[in-house]
Structure formats: C-alpha cells, structure tokens
Amino acid sequence: xxxxxxxxxxxxxxxxxxxxxxxxxxxxxxxxxxxxxxxxxxxxxxxxxxxxxxxxxxxxxxxxxxxxxxxxxxxxxxxxxxxxxxxxxxxxxxxxxxxxxxxxxxxxxxxxxxxxxxxxxxxxxxxxxxxxxxxxxxxxxxxxxxxxxxxxxx
Amino acid sequence: xxxxxxxxxxxxxxxxxxxxxxxxxxxxxxxxxxxxxxxxxxxxxxxxxxxxxxxxxxxxxxxxxxxxxxxxxxxxxxxxxxxxxxxxxxxxxxxxxxxxxxxxx
Numbered sequence: 440x441x442x443x444x445x446x447x448x449x450x451x452x453x454x455x456x457x458x459x460x461x462x463x464x465x466x467x468x469x470x471x472x473x474x475x476x477x478x479x480x481x482x483x484x485x486x487x488x489x490x491x492x493x494x495x496x497x498x499x500x501x502x503x504x505x506x507x508x509x510x511x512x513x514x515x516x517x518x519x520x521x522x523x524x525x526x527x528x529x530x531x532x533x534x535x536x537x538x539x540x541x542x543x544x545x546x547x548x549x550x551x552x553x554x555x556x557x558x559x560x561x562x563x564x565x566x567x568x569x570x571x572x573x574x575x576x577x578x579x580x581x582x583x584x585x586x587x588x589x590x591x592x593x
Numbered sequence: 594x595x596x597x598x599x600x601x602x603x604x605x606x607x608x609x610x611x612x613x614x615x616x617x618x619x620x621x622x623x624x625x626x627x628x629x630x631x632x633x634x635x636x637x638x639x640x641x642x643x644x645x646x647x648x649x650x651x652x653x654x655x656x657x658x659x660x661x662x663x664x665x666x667x668x669x670x671x672x673x674x675x676x677x678x679x680x681x682x683x684x685x686x687x688x689x690x691x692x693x694x695x696x697x698x
Contacts, residue, residue, distance in 0.1 A: 463697055466659075535698070543660070546669070
C-alpha cells in the first residue's frame with residue numbers, strides 16, 4: 440500500500456475557521472510520522488503575525504455554516520462574541536489556541552514558512568512574524584521544498 | 594495453556610503493527626519491539642514514555658495523543674519527536690503493546 444510521505448499545507452485565509460484546519464492537518468501529519476511544511480500566504484499570514492495571531496476572529500458575515508441571518512453577523516461585537524464562544528468550546532476539547540498550536544507544530548519538526556509576495560504586500564519584515572517562522576520564501580522555493588509531497592491548499 | 598511470549602513471533606499484530614491482545618505484552622519484549630520501529634538504543638526517556646503510555650492505557654482504556662503526552666508525560670513535544678521520529682504516540686503505543694491512540698490533536 441502506498442503511503443503519504445510528506446504534505447505541504449498552504450494556509451491562505453486569516454479567519455479562525457480558515458486557519459485551524461491547516462494547523463490540525465499539519466500536526467496530525469507529524470503525529471503519523473509524515474513530514475509537513477506549512478506555508479502562510481495572504482491573510483493566512485495573520486496566523487504567524489506576532490501582534491495579530493492572538494486576535495484571530497471567526498467570520499460571522501458571509502458564513503452560512505453559522506446558520507444565522509447574514510445581517511445579524513454584521514452587528515457590532517457579534518464576531519468577537521462568536522469567536523469567544525468557539526474558543527471556549529475548543530478549550531474544553533483541549534484544542535490549543537493558535538499561538539500555542541504554531542509553537543507545538545514547530546516543536547514537531549514541521550517547517551513553517553511565510554510567503555514572500557504577501558510579506559511584501561503587507562509591508563512586513565521577519566521580526567513582525569513569530570520566531571517559529573523559519574524563512575520567508577518565494578513561490579518557486581515553496582515548490583522546490585514541496586517536491587514529492589502532497590500539496591494541500593486551505 | 595497460555596505461555597509468556599519470549600519473542601515477537603509468538604505475538605499477534607494487527608495490520609498496522611499494534612498488539613491484538615495488549616495482555617500478551619511484557620517489558621521483556623520492548624527492546625525487540627523498539628528495534629522493529631527503528632529504535633536501536635532505548636534510553637531512560639524512551640522507557641519513561643513507553644511506561645506512561647502503558648499506564649494511561651491501563652487506567653483509561655486508551656492511549657494518549659502526542660498533545661497529552663507533551664503535557665503529562667514529563668517529556669516535551671520536541672523531545673518526543675526526537676525519541677520517536679515516526680510519530681511519538683503511534684510508535685510508543687506499538688512498543689507499549691497498546692492500541693493506536695485516536696484523536697485529531
């Protein structure tokens with residue numbers, strides 16, 4: 440039976456629900472003995488932004504999965520409230536917060552990389568990012584690192 | 594008549610290499626089980642993790658995930674992956690003769 444040896448996971452969204460799946464998949468891959476690289480691009484960069492990664496919000500507008508009226512999701516404070524509620528539920532299940540998760544995934548030996556184009560776009564520098572970020576790399580360098588792996592885009 | 598297994602040939606494993614009968618395990622088998630998973634030299638830290646896995650399984654009926662190991666075994670996540678590069682919870686469970694731990698985190 441053929442098994443997966445390596446995964447390269449791209450995280451491109453900056454919402455709570457946009458970031459967690461990729462983190463869970465990377466951590467889960469390492470737990471199975473599968474090599475893993477995480478590549479943060481566009482708003483996904485917020486997950487490794489030292490000042491922002493503690494303030495990731497759940498999207499309450501344009502998120503039909505929440506099953507409430509779109510207009511209600513846009514009311515002031517609703518996103519914070521729903522984020523708080525979700526974080527509370529996750530904590531009860533012992534799911535780490537995003538900063539803790541990034542640190543944990545880094546400890547598993549997974550690679551953590553930021554996208555050069557996105558870093559340029561947002562006017563960031565390496566010291567704006569968390570220390571677990573190994574490097575800021577171009578898309579070409581990402582593909583080089585990803586050789587032979589399964590690429591997962593989230 | 595049941596006899597204590599002396600070698601791995603007497604042990605029944607499932608398709609993923611985990612013990613079918615966790616009761617068939619004893620510490621004497623650990624060095625051979627570790628070798629099977631590419632660990633030639635067992636350190637005190639390996640034993641700490643293996644014994645922790647076994648104790649958790651006996652107490653709770655399931656082995657801990659890497660997250661739980663990192664929090665409660667006294668061995669950090671970083672060290673766990675150095676000790677068991679091919680997946681700490683998975684390998685330590687195989688070596689501790691317990692079923693594969695389930696859980697996504």
